[in-house]
Amino acid sequence: MPVRSTPASSALTVQDGLEIMGSTVKKLVHEIKELDHHGISYEVPLPKIVVVGDQSAGKSSLIEAISEIKVPRDTSTCTRCPLQINLVDGGEKWSCVVSLLKNYDFDRNPDTNTPRSPLHPWYLKAASTKVHLTQVERKEDLERVIRQAQYLTLNPDINPSLSAAQFAHLPTTGRMQEFSPNVVCLEITAPGLPNLSFHDLPGVFNQSAKGGKETVELVDRLVCEYIRQENTLILLAVPMESDAENSKASGLLNEIEGANARCIGVLTKPDCLQSADNGDAWRRVLEGVDFPQGHGYFAVKQPDRAALIGGITHDQARILEEQFFASASWTNRFPGFQDRLGTRNLQQALATKLAALIIGCLPRIIQQVQVAVNNIDEELRDLPDPPANALQVVTNILAHFDQTFRQRIDGEKQPNDLSTAWKDIKKTFKQDIISVQRPTLLVNTVGAPQELSRPVKNEYPTNPKSSPLKKPKTHTEVINLDSDTEQEAPVTPSPAKKRKFTLEYAPSSNALKTVFRLDEIRRTLDEFCSSGLPDIVEPKAVDNLILSTLENWHVPTSRLVNALENVLRSALQRTLEETAREWKTTLLFSEIMRISQQVFLRVHVGHLRDMSAPRALRLERTKPITEDTKTMSRYIQEETEHFQNARFKALSETYFDKLDTMTGKETSPHDRERKRQSDREGLKAKIGPDPYDREVRVMAQIRGYYQIASMRFVDNIRQMVEAELFAKFRDGLHNDLQDGLKVHGADCHDYCAKLLDDDPVRTQRRQELKQRKASLEDASCRLKALLDGSRYDTPQSSLEL
Incomplete structure (x- = not known):
């Protein structure tokens, strides 16, 4: 782009600019107009003229006079x-x-x-x-x-x-x-025509014809949006047919800091001036004594309605205007203002002031144009031209994608979004199975068996193989002394805002827990017993009770699989954006996404959901099995002591209650606990044997086995994910992507070129950006030339897109 600098060219001052305004004003206004079309005005308010005034202030006539339309x-x-x-x-x-x-x-x-x-x-x-x-x-x-x-x-x-x-x-x-x-x-x-660019705004008014304030306020805010912009030259129309203080538009300017300093007042309808008193008031306005504006006031005279209807031309209107201001009735009342009278003087002043304003803003405008060019370069980096060696580019992208995703799965270098999310998922799953759903016993039943039903968990979707213990969910509970005081504290996943993925897997509620009653355990043991001897425990009865505690394991299992699928999908998406961002609009990007998510992820997570996890559940629910007799015995002993202690406390509370009733004295909680600690055996002898001792021991077996089975199931599910599913992603995804993208096929070169070939949207966007960049750079050169006082030969490309 040719730029020819004059010798010893220095920065152009406003005064220098005014001297050459006749030859440059057209270029200045043209450049600002084109930059406005490019959106530069959103970053730096571009110089402009705005015309404001009250309704019926003669603003339309003023616009017609300036623009000749x-x-x-x-x-x-x-x-x-x-x-x-x-x-x-x-x-x-x-x-x-x-x-x-x-x-x-x-x-x-x-x-x-x-x-x-x-x-x-x-x-x-x-x-x-x-x-x-x-x-x-x-x-x-x-x-x-x-x-x-x-x-x-x-x-x-x-x-x-x-x-x-x-x-x-x-x-x-x-x-x-x-x-x-x-x-x-x-x-x-x-x-x-004068080289001008200006905005005509709706006239401000005090009340709407429909009586609503919303319309009045909207116009006020719209006018204020324009006049508060620092590089705006304001043209204020004030009619001389009424007092100046009646102008609402003038009042809006007073409310905005600096607006009056950028304002040119235009007095309209001078032929409607009524009295000599008014003439004195308006002379003080023209002199800048009253209602001063930064650029003073001009006065214009436009044709009346009869002349407009008669078809008066612009040139005829200007001749009549000049005759009006040259008449004795005007010159005698307003002497010394000849250079501020008439539309032609106003047009010349506007062109001069707008050009001076543009020159003063040029450094900031040029800087903002460069910012816009830099933004285009940034977007073009994401829209590169199709490469010559498409096969090599595709191969490199797949290798980079595979390596980056392996690092996400392994978390070797440092914790990442996927490894952190999976850690929270499996931690919450472990809590759901081992702690939240661990069965518990209501130990408050102290007498003969009561016809009370066990409170069953909420009706989540359950395994069709339902427990025979499920009864109607109605009960009258007297004391809910839950012995599960040793439950772990809930696991709170790390805040989603601190990681790339949102983990939608919170701990389950206690509604999934199996809660037993002693009388129900007794009823189940009796129903399964085929012996004629008392207190015989049939193994099938215990097995049935144990299996009922596993009934809701599928709920957290399903939630784990769903949450894992979501974080894997997000990890694949993020990995693809990191490794193939510049090819986002190509077929390559969409095909990698389709193969990795819709094919590979769906198939292998689907196998975990539909095959592996259900099989592990089915094995656990078929029959209680363990060869770890040593651990099982230890758990049963611990649970037996735990429940017997809870039963002893419940029975002793009943004993103390009866004793207090007989003696009329109240035994305090402190005394009760002290006697339980100091005279445990004596208190047991007074209470007598626990009528539910058999049921308590069965409950200990249920809990003991649950601990073994729950930890085993959690480990199995974790193995299915980490040793099988993740291994498939680590070792098989790359090969599947290569097969799906045909990088080893006979026509691999042609197919890879097709993968990287631009779609019409991508091609059009790149062309638009390149054209816009060239236009902005062209404009920047011209603006710099104007700023430096140099001449610039406009190339044929112009500024048009």
């Missing part, structure tokens, strides 16, 4: 969305391109729990979109087209991407919303 006029509000007008001096004839710039979406279902957008019910989009609507070749057609474009943005349910024919048939009236913050853009090109 006709805008919609109504008896009430006519401007219901921002109107961006870009004036370009050039071409052979007048033309206007009309577009819709959508920076906001309409919130149809607002969430009351989230903060409202400043322009509620409209909210800022993540990225703006510009939609071309039509091109107008005749000035007389523009007013109708503006109304149609405004209709389109006031009805957000209509898709703005319309054909020329569809747009031509849009109505010019009717609206779903009263106002919209989206912008109707007019690109007007004609010989001799």
Whole structure:
């Protein structure tokens, strides 16, 4: 891109810029307009002119005078969305391109729990979109087209991407919303136009025709959104037909720090000036004594309604305006303000001030353009061109993917998201099986067998092989003295926010626990007993009671498999994004994901879910089996002592209660415990033998075997995962991926090239980014040339995408 610097070129000052403004203002305005289309204004507010004023302040006439077009006029509000007008001096004839710039979406279902957008019910989009609507070749057609474009943005349910024919048939009236913050853009090109770009905003007002405050406040907030931007030159229309203090728009400027310093006041409707007193007040305004603005005031005179209806031209209106301000009635009352009177003086001042504002902002704008270029480079790194050696690239990606996932499974170097998640899963599973579901006994039954049913766990989906002990879930419990005081504390998984994966596997509730009653154990033992001798315990009865405690093991087992599948899927996804991120939009990326997740993961986790784990459950539930008699005997002895102590305490409590009733004296808990400790054997002799001693010993056998079986089952499931499932991922996934991607086939080169070939979306996005980068770099060179006072020859590529 050719840049020719002048000798001894130094940084361009504002004064230098003003001297060469005649040749550079067009370029300055053009560059800012194009940067706005590239979204730079979201990062740095680009220099612009905004026109504000009250309703009926003559703002529409002012816009028409500056832009030499006709805008919609109504008896009430006519401007219901921002109107961006870009004036370009050039071409052979007048033309206007009309577009819709959508920076906001309409919130149809607002969430009351989230903060409202400043322009509620409209909210800022993540990225703006510009939609071309039509091109107008005749000035007389523009007013109708503006109304149609405004209709389109006031009805957000209509898709703005319309054909020329569809747009031509849009109505010019009717609206779903009263106002919209989206912008109707007019690109007007004609010989001799001032090079200006400005925004016409809806006029502010005090009350809505429908009486609602929401509409009034929305327009106020919309106007404030524009005028608070630091690089904005504000054009304030103030009618001379009333007192200056009545201007609500002027009041909004006073509320925003620094707004008045960036403001040019424009006095409209000077022909409506009523009295000499008012003339003195307005002279003080022009002099900057009252209601001062940073750039002072101008006065303009626009044609009256009769002249407009008569078809007065722009040139005729300017001649009449000059005659009005040259009349004695004006010069006698307002002498010395000739350079601030008339639309042409205002146009020249606006062009000069806008150019000076742009030059002052150029360093920051150039810096932000470079930031945008860097962001494009970052995105392009994720969208590389297809490589020449596709087979080698695919092979390297698979090797990297396999190595990275192996490290995740093994956790050799350091704990990672997968290894940490699996550690929590198996820890919670162990707690569920060994602790949470460990059977317990209600030891409060002290007399003859009672007709009480055992409280059965909640109705989780259970094994079809149900226990014969299951009874209706109704009971009248007197004392719930659960002997399971030695339960482990619940395991709390590590907080999900501190790891890459969310572990959706919390410990089960005690609803899965099997709770026995002594009278029910007795009833079961009696039902199974075929001997005529008393207190005989049939082994089948004990087996049946033991197996009933394993009934809900499938619940935590299923939860373990589901949680494991989720973390493996997340690990595969994250590994793929880490190792093949730049190929995310290619067939290679989607095929690796499909083979690893939908094929390999589903098959092997499905085998664990449907085959291995059910087989381990079936073996445990078929028959109680163990050859570890030594450990079994130790557990039974420990559990017997545990339950006998609990029964002794329950029986002694009953004994003390009866004693207190007979003697009329109360034995304190401290005395009761002291007597149990000091005179245990004597107290036992007074109480007598436990009528449920047989049942207590059976319960000890149930618990003793449960400890062996639960630890064995937990170890088996862990072996199935770590010694089988993880081994398949470690040793078999890479081969399956190679087979699925045909890296060893006869047509491997062609197929791998197809895997890495871009899809249309990827190709189009890369082209768009490259074009946008070239445009921004082009603009940056031109802006630097303007800043340095150099000349820049615009290349043929221009700035157009």
